[in-house]
Amino acid sequence: MKIGLIGTGRHGSRYANHIVNDFEETELIGISRRSEKGREQAREWGTVFFEDYRELIHSDQVEAVIAAVPPVLNLEIAKLCARQNKPLLVEKPLATNSEEGERIVTLMRDAGVPLTVGQTLRYNPVIRKLREELPNQGRLFTVYANQRLEPSDLRWLENPVEAGGGITFHIAVHVFDALHYITGLKVVRVSAMCRTCRTKNLEDMALIHVEMENRVAGIVDVSKLSSSRSGRYEFICDNAQLHGDQI
Structure with a gap:
């Protein structure tokens, strides 16, 4: 499975290293990060850097998405993944409040797209x-x-x-x-x-x-x-x- 990773800070970099080093079934196809450090990380992991996470989600090369970002961004990411039919793993917490959390669950369920929270x-x-x-x-x-x-x-x-x-x-x-x-x-x-x-x-x-x-x-x-x-x-x-x- 080709994974697109949004957020490559402390938590996100762990996901990236596991994808690259520990699983033969997965490929880190692209990453997105707000800071320019993402470009250096992309070179280190042998993947593509996306300045805008929306472009990562829309990429035909990305089959599933992991989001390790501030939870205020999760609803928008989930909306895009639901539209693009791309499974989503969200680093906890799911949202900043229960209303947004319920919206994320509902829109992914209605779209028939898998959603999980990283309860590691x-x-x-x-x-x-x-x-x-x-x-x-x-x-x-x-x-x-x-x-x-x-x-x-x-x-x-x-x-x-x-x-x-x-x-x-x-x-x-x-x-x-x-x-x-x-x-x-x-x-x-x-x-x-x-x-x-x-x-x-x-x-x-x-x-x-x-x-x-x-x-x-x-x-x-x-x-x-x-x-x-x-x-x-x-x-x-x-x-x-x-x-x-x-x-």
């Missing part, structure tokens, strides 16, 4: 092992999960219009999806304390109390404060405790 933790070996082992441990009582990352230097993450939200929007979404993937349970109620510690406009720390189906209680702890990283998951069950760190 589902493919992490630690997460998959926790999912495999959890049913063997009896009744689940409580869960705990964290994702603590270093502060970001991306300016758009401090812009409410472009980012849509802070760390709960961009990082906690991974944790909630992983918890659902591991347990099979939905979250039914949350309460949270959020803070701006290093940032000014959008939260970079959140402690979230969670109630899931079957009266399972838990805490989700996300932040971008320290120069160190962790991605810990804990499950307290009848027969044992399961612990794992996906980072």
Whole structure:
């Protein structure tokens, strides 16, 4: 499959390197980036640079699209992919608000074009092992999960219009999806304390109390404060405790 990649910053470059180096079935046919660094990256990956992402989507050479861009751009990208009948993988979050998210899902579904969000933790070996082992441990009582990352230097993450939200929007979404993937349970109620510690406009720390189906209680702890990283998951069950760190 010939892939066109929109956005080749920190996340997008990971997609590009995987496409180029790890999969024989895929070819990086073109990239688009707002900065001129994209030209250098295109030479490095042996692909074509598109100044305008719209031209990339319209290219006859592109069979599917990956978008790793600020979520404010995702609706326009989805509209073009739906018209061009090109499958789309969007880096989370899907949109800056629920209304736009629903519009993206609806227009892709109505066009019959595949759409997915890059919830990559589902493919992490630690997460998959926790999912495999959890049913063997009896009744689940409580869960705990964290994702603590270093502060970001991306300016758009401090812009409410472009980012849509802070760390709960961009990082906690991974944790909630992983918890659902591991347990099979939905979250039914949350309460949270959020803070701006290093940032000014959008939260970079959140402690979230969670109630899931079957009266399972838990805490989700996300932040971008320290120069160190962790991605810990804990499950307290009848027969044992399961612990794992996906980072």
